[in-house]
Amino acid sequence: MDVTRQAVTHVRNILERLQLADMLAISGGADSMALAYAVSRAVGPDKCYALTVDHGFRSESSREAKDVSRLMQHLGITHEIRRLDWDGTGSSKGNTTSLPPVQRLEEIARERRYAEIAGVCHKHGIGAVLTGHHAGDQAETFLLRLLRQSGIYGMAGMALQTPLTAATPREWLSTTIPAVIVRPLLQFKKEALYEICKTQGIRWHEDASNKDARFRRNQLRQLIGAKSKDPKSPFNVDSLLRMCDIMQGHREYINQEVGRHLASSAKFDTSSGTVELAATDGKRGLPLWATNAAVRERVLADVVSWINCKGHPPELAHLQQFSKALDSYYRQPSVAAAAVSAAGVTAIPPSSRRGWLFCRQAPRPGEIAPHEELALGSSVVWDKRLIVSASWLGNQLSGSATWCLYSLDDAMRRWHGQISEHRNQLKRARKRLEPHMVQVTQPVVCIRIADTSSAQTYPVLALGHVLEGRPEMAASGIDIAIRALGKVGSAANEIVR
Template sequence: MNAQDETARSSSSLRAAPVTAREFASRMSSLDAGKTVAVAFSGGPDSLALLLLASRWVRGRKGAKLHAFTVDHGLRAASAAEARRAAAMAAQIGVPHRILRWKGEKPSSGIQAAARDARYALLLSACRKAGIGDLLVAHHLEDQAETFLLRLARGSGVDGLAAMPASRFLSADAPQVRLLRPLLDLPRGRLAATVSKARLAPVLDPSNEDERFDRVKARKALALLAPLGLDASRLARTAAQMARAREALEAETQALLSEHASISPLGFAEVRGEALAAAPAETGLRVLAALVAFAGGRDYAPRLAGLEAVHAAILEGELGRGRTLGGVKLAFRNGVLTVSREVSAARQAPSLWLRAGEEGVWDGRFRLFLTRAPRNLRFEVRALGPEGLSDLRARKAALPQMPSAVLHALPGLWQGQKLIGAPHLETSGPDIELHVSLRRMPGRKSGNPAEKA
């Protein structure tokens, strides 16, 4: 941040009123925040304001606990020292603090996106280890407006233009942790005033003024748009209106799924073609997106262009022998659209290794729990494949009447080339018990699929 910007920000903070404890408590109450929370704390002015407010909120609640986590991405020489400064500030405020380091090689391109993904992964893991249910982040009114502009520039639809929700789950997997944004409707100047009143000096990240990054360009564009009436408040209100529209569309989508779709515990789905065709295009696309994400083991659906092409083929009766999209196969039979995992994609899924008492997710679709097995053995979960299915047939196992491709994409429990069992098909060794369940149901998202903030 240059001297002129710093002067302007200081002047703005003097004019703005600090955020009161009552205002913050009201926002935390509306988000139904739990008693054990954490703050994603960079040491910057926004997250410092959040930490100050959260520490006062915790002191006013019996049994409440607060933690602060700082992610050191290691992308700049000064990052380690900045993380230590953040730790010192947290200690000064009286909040337990941990530094989380992003280790390993860093990508040469798309660094901001990679850093964001790494940051949330580290924060999610830290919250789970500490038994924390809610993670607070300091996104504010201008952040929301910048996000709206960035999504608009990318040609986003309703989901993207709904921008950042005040609450979402960080992951579809248990134990779940919520990401909460209690400051989302508050302007940056009021957060700066909160810090100024506390007489603390925040850490200033020079990358926040680096115009190579799109978010910095959007921030500067806001100042140019304000005279036209497109200020941060107006853009954030538009994002809120889009969020309400998204909620209505999601309700319609869930209603169609509930009435006309069936979900198999074997990880595939079916939906009546006539119901899909009769639905408004936006609802039909969302149903397709939900089913493709479910059967493909993905948190998010494929790009809109691919979904639109498949949807058009369904409406025009040109799906033919089927199509593939997002690692799944879509095919019509007797007026029913079946959405199932591509065998080749399932076979490429990373193996899950389990010992007795361990659990994990395989292929993004199934959660497996090895409840009983010899203690000295480690087993591999990978696709059943043609070889596993042949083995089961040789054992004269009772197999369900369905396409072999669906069975090929199911998980098998292996030791080397030996199939030990296939949990869906109720086969296992005499001393082995493996439980399997769907990771999640279609249409139940961990957050806004367009969200990248």
């Protein structure tokens, strides 16, 4: 069987096994172009939707995106181009983001790319995103995670299927089954994908930035490429993939154990963005979820990822900080334990009322971006976990008012005088809740009223309490709704590995 027929059959088998129908293929380089061809032949072009995200970093990227669009049209696949705009002035407005330093360029670009993908999935009801990740990408990922000290779990590499968790703030306000990312070409080397493109007369573009040695992944790509013809080298693709296969066997077993312990020992609270883990097994000593080092690491990783909502797993060094705090707490029970923070998450030692509490780390000023100039009747996602909406029950001010959403810390600085009368509410709340929970998880809703002379913004709800001071607002009737954005349990249960 030639490589093209092999790829088409392989993709068809995977999609049938995963029971996927509507899908979106990301197109651009030879890997994605070969993917688009294989998928269109496996399930039919009418079931495919191709997307090119133009990062705008290279002058020729716009022309290349149009070339991809013409090829997709030839294959009978609907295609869309979305361009990312970057503002060099340091501001961030709408779809425009300030250009990050080169050290974070790949990370920020990836976050924005997947936000665009999530928006397209939501708009068209697409349930599966297919990417062209191949065997070489898997080998690079293995080495990259080895250098980051990711441990066995990270070195198992990319999974065949993972959830698409990225979403723009106003997307996916009501979700059913979230989209998944599927990587059907992980078993194919880049040379095989080149062959598919050549035999089918498919043009592709080589991204010049893939040779930029400033990026660690590109350095590893060049190393693997130099050793690809040496079968004895531990750095050729086949050697690295064998290591991935070994790690994946360990990962599969660990996933089963992690899922079992999270079901019995963890309480996920979406409304507050916190997770409580059992502090004891009913006797003395370490709780059951923490007795095995490998399982403990993954339980902590899932909890941290669920809370900080970042697009990448936490580093092993951060997980070790939590693990050391755990060991110290049980080894020296007479010593007062302090909270520990890492990866944007704070772990607070157990109390008489609860177990280990994990919550978002107290934010720096402005860390949680505000939502401003929102139309009444609209909804937004706050802190990636709450859906907040505001509207008038009456019509007195509806034509001259908008609403805003700020973190508690930002609101206290902006309207110190108007909120100061409610400091007693804050103090009472802090007696019932952890300080970090109050600082991070409680949004402040504000109404902006424009009259003939000026526009003023007033906080109207904080810490779950309506604030006083504007009689006409009360008369108009402000309807503020806050509800939890559904999450699908822990990362261990979400990911099919």
